[in-house]
Amino acid sequence: MGKIIAVSNQKGGVGKTTTAINLASGLGYLGNKVLLVDFDPQGNATQGVGANVSGNKLSVYNLIMEDYEADAVRKTLSSPPIDIIPANISLAGADLQMVKFEVGKEELLKKKLDKIRDEYDFIIIDCPPSLGLLNTNALTAADSVIIPVQCEYYALEGVTQLLLTIRLVQQLFNEKLMIEGVVLTMFDARTKLSVEVQQEVRKHFKDRVYRSYIPRNIKLSEAPSRGMSIFEYDVRCEGAKAYAGLANEVVKSNRK
Ligand SMILES: Nc1ncnc2c1ncn2[C@@H]1O[C@H](COP(=O)(O)OP(=O)(O)OP(=O)(O)O)[C@@H](O)[C@H]1O
Ligand SMILES: [Mg+2]
Numbered sequence: 001m002g003k004i005i006a007v008s009n010q011k012g013g014v015g016k017t018t019t020a021i022n023l024a025s026g027l028g029y030l031g032n033k034v035l036l037v038d039f040d041p042q043g044n045a046t047q048g049v050g051a052n053v054s055g056n057k058l059s060v061y062n063l064i065m066e067d068y069e070a071d072a073v074r075k076t077l078s079s080p081p082i083d084i085i086p087a088n089i090s091l092a093g094a095d096l097q098m099v100k101f102e103v104g105k106e107e108l109l110k111k112k113l114d115k116i117r118d119e120y121d122f123i124i125i126d127c128p129p130s131l132g133l134l135n136t137n138a139l140t141a142a143d144s145v146i147i148p149v150q151c152e153y154y155a156l157e158g159v160t161q162l163l164l165t166i167r168l169v170q171q172l173f174n175e176k177l178m179i180e181g182v183v184l185t186m187f188d189a190r191t192k193l194s195v196e197v198q199q200e201v202r203k204h205f206k207d208r209v210y211r212s213y214i215p216r217n218i219k220l221s222e223a224p225s226r227g228m229s230i231f232e233y234d235v236r237c238e239g240a241k242a243y244a245g246l247a248n249e250v251v252k253s254n255r256k
Pocket of ligand 1: 012015016017018019040044127128129185187214215216220221222239
């Protein structure tokens with residue numbers, strides 16, 4: 001049965017989408033069957049792998065808000081070798097419409113993903129930068145959460161809030177939800193700050209922090225504009241090595 005992992009941190013711009021795309025792709029290149037679910041109205045993961053949906057194509061909005069099943073909305077890509085359920089701005093409307101549902105509004109994504117999880121080894125969900133109903137839906141559907149933490153001031157501040165949300169979702173909707181791991185992003189070895197944040201995060205989360213950390217690497221920011229994961233864009237760069245390392249760690253820790 002496939003493992004569903006949400007990549008979540010309500011703080012904006014910490015590397016969620018970059019991690020979701022490149023972890024999913026890395027897992028795909030390691031021979032796993034992978035589905036990437038774009039669950040952010042910004043649609044950055046969708047655009048980042050070149051799977052753009054214009055206004056009239058089906059997206060994750062139709063999956064969770066209408067009678068469509070995954071088959072109607074997912075696309076199979078070849079490079080990277082993953083499937084994707086795309087998102088676009090219509091998902092922002094879902095966030096508002098869901099509020100009015102009397103029951104089950106937290107379980108809309110879970111209901112649809114549970115039907116197809118057997119087809120995959122890993123399902124990776126890219127979450128939006130907020131703690132609203134979309135994020136709750138992702139955490140309710142997921143088995144575990146990967147938390148990207150950017151190596152900068154106040155890195156841990158938002159994480160405290162996310163941990164409270166995770167606990168709340170555990171109590172109300174998904175008692176089995178676990179923390180898969182914490183990944184340090186945009187690490188810059190030249191700055192004392194990056195080194196200090198890395199030490200602090202490791203002190204706080206101990207062995208839940210991945211040994212692989214993601215360096216600040218310009219190639220990682222260029223790849224999405226070409227609709228490529230880092231592995232097609234420049235497989236030899238430091239960013240690709242780091243995400244390959246992360247994918248390996250995720251596979252290993254799930255073999256145990
Ligand atoms: N390791 C890195 N090195 C250099 N640039 C990076 C790195 N990781 C992410 N970026 C860039 O930083 C910006 C924010 O990254 P990303 O979109 O992955 O964050 P996010 O948490 O998904 O943002 P949002 O909260 O808006 O969804 C992007 O322009 C991305 O290309
Ligand atoms: Mg994002």
